[in-house]
Amino acid sequence: MSAAFLCFPPAGAGASFYHEWRGHQGALEIVPVELPGREKRFIDPVPHDLDGLAADIAPQLAEHDKAVVFGHSFGAILAYETVRHALAKDAQLDLTLVVSGSPKPGVLRGTRISGRPDDEFIAGVREIAGYHHPALDDPELRDFLLPQLRTDVALHEGYQPKDQEPLTIPIITVRGEDDDVVSAPHTAEWAEFTSATFTQLEITGGHMYLVDNWRSLLAEVEKLT
Numbered sequence: 001m002s003a004a005f006l007c008f009p010p011a012g013a014g015a016s017f018y019h020e021w022r023g024h025q026g027a028l029e030i031v032p033v034e035l036p037g038r039e040k041r042f043i044d045p046v047p048h049d050l051d052g053l054a055a056d057i058a059p060q061l062a063e064h065d066k067a068v069v070f071g072h073s074f075g076a077i078l079a080y081e082t083v084r085h086a087l088a089k090d091a092q093l094d095l096t097l098v099v100s101g102s103p104k105p106g107v108l109r110g111t112r113i114s115g116r117p118d119d120e121f122i123a124g125v126r127e128i129a130g131y132h133h134p135a136l137d138d139p140e141l142r143d144f145l146l147p148q149l150r151t152d153v154a155l156h157e158g159y160q161p162k163d164q165e166p167l168t169i170p171i172i173t174v175r176g177e178d179d180d181v182v183s184a185p186h187t188a189e190w191a192e193f194t195s196a197t198f199t200q201l202e203i204t205g206g207h208m209y210l211v212d213n214w215r216s217l218l219a220e221v222e223k224l225t
Contacts, residue, residue, distance in 0.1 A: 003096075003225060004031045004064040005218070008071030008079040010101075011125075011156065012149030014039040021214055027222050028068060033057060038148055046151060050159040054081035061086040066094040068225050072210055074156045076102035080193070081159075083167065096225050097167065097194075100174040100217075101207050103186040104193065105161040114154040118146060125149065128181065170197040172224060174217060176209030177202040199224060 005028035009017040015032035016039060022030045036044035036056055047053045061067055061082065071079030076099035083097050113124030122136055136142050171194040173187035184200065191198040201220050205213045 002027050002029055003066040003068050004029050005221075006061065006064075006067050006069045006079075007032045008069070008075035008082070009033070009035070010072045011074035011152035012145055013075075014148070021218070024215070024218055026218060028218055028225075031064075033060065037151070050078060050081060050155045051162075053155065054078060055085050057082045058085035058089065061095065062090060062093060068096045068098055068221060070098040070100065070221075071102075072100040073102055073207075074152050076100055077105055077156060077159060080105060081161075083169070084164070087167065087169070091168070096170045096172065098172045098174060098221055099187075099190060100210065101176070101179065101182050103182055104189040105159070107186070107189075108157060112157050114150060114157050118142075121146075121150065121153075125153070166193050166195045168195055170194065170199070170224075172199045172201060172221065174201045174203060174220075176205040176207055176213075178205060179207045179209070181207040 007015075007018045007021065007030065009015065009032070015034045018030060018032040022032070024030050034041045036053070037046035047056055057078075061069065069079050069083050071077070080097060080099060083095055086093055086095070111124070113121055113128070116124055122142075136145065171190055173190045175182050175184065175187050184202070187200055201217075203209045203213055203216050203220065210217055
């Protein structure tokens with residue numbers, strides 16, 4: 001049975017981050033998740049906290065008979081919270097959670113950066129993400145991208161996971177094998193968030209391995225789902 005592969009973008013990005021992935025030919029149907037306040041949902045209001053954002057998106061998960069829910073970095077935490085909301089409404093949903101490039105919920109990488117001036121903020125993003133988007137070097141594109149990036153970073157920094165039972169669905173963690181931002185012990189801590197199977201994967205590349213090596217990611221996930 002094929003599954004929808006619901007892709008949550010990293011901080012500052014939208015569904016178009018996964019545009020190239022939609023050409024994938026395999027058992028996973030690529031479905032980029034549209035977030036309120038950007039791209040196709042530009043006019044929709046953005047919730048004030050990550051919990052509210054997850055609640056906004058959660059109904060999309062119930063639209064699929066079987067879904068693999070994937071998120072990278074900020075997107076991993078948002079994917080986790082969205083899955084939690086969806087299962088609270090319907091515990092029988094056939095879901096697998098794939099969290100990439102992220103420590104467990106409630107753990108921030110580095111110091112808080114959301115209130116810094118633009119240049120310092122961008123430098124802070126590069127430090128905690130291990131990646132610099134070329135668009136941030138273009139003044140016009142930077143002015144367009146910064147508000148979205150600041151929103152996501154603030155949501156992430158303000159997020160506090162609630163006390164709750166572990167999920168009852170499988171969790172797969174993924175990191176680039178050369179990631180110097182999120183370690184293997186960090187990803188191993190996700191095991192406490194599920195009572196079902198837990199699997200760790202490593203893909204060739206650094207923290208943003210999925211920019212160039214997404215095909216390997218999909219191939220490995222297809223083997224497990």
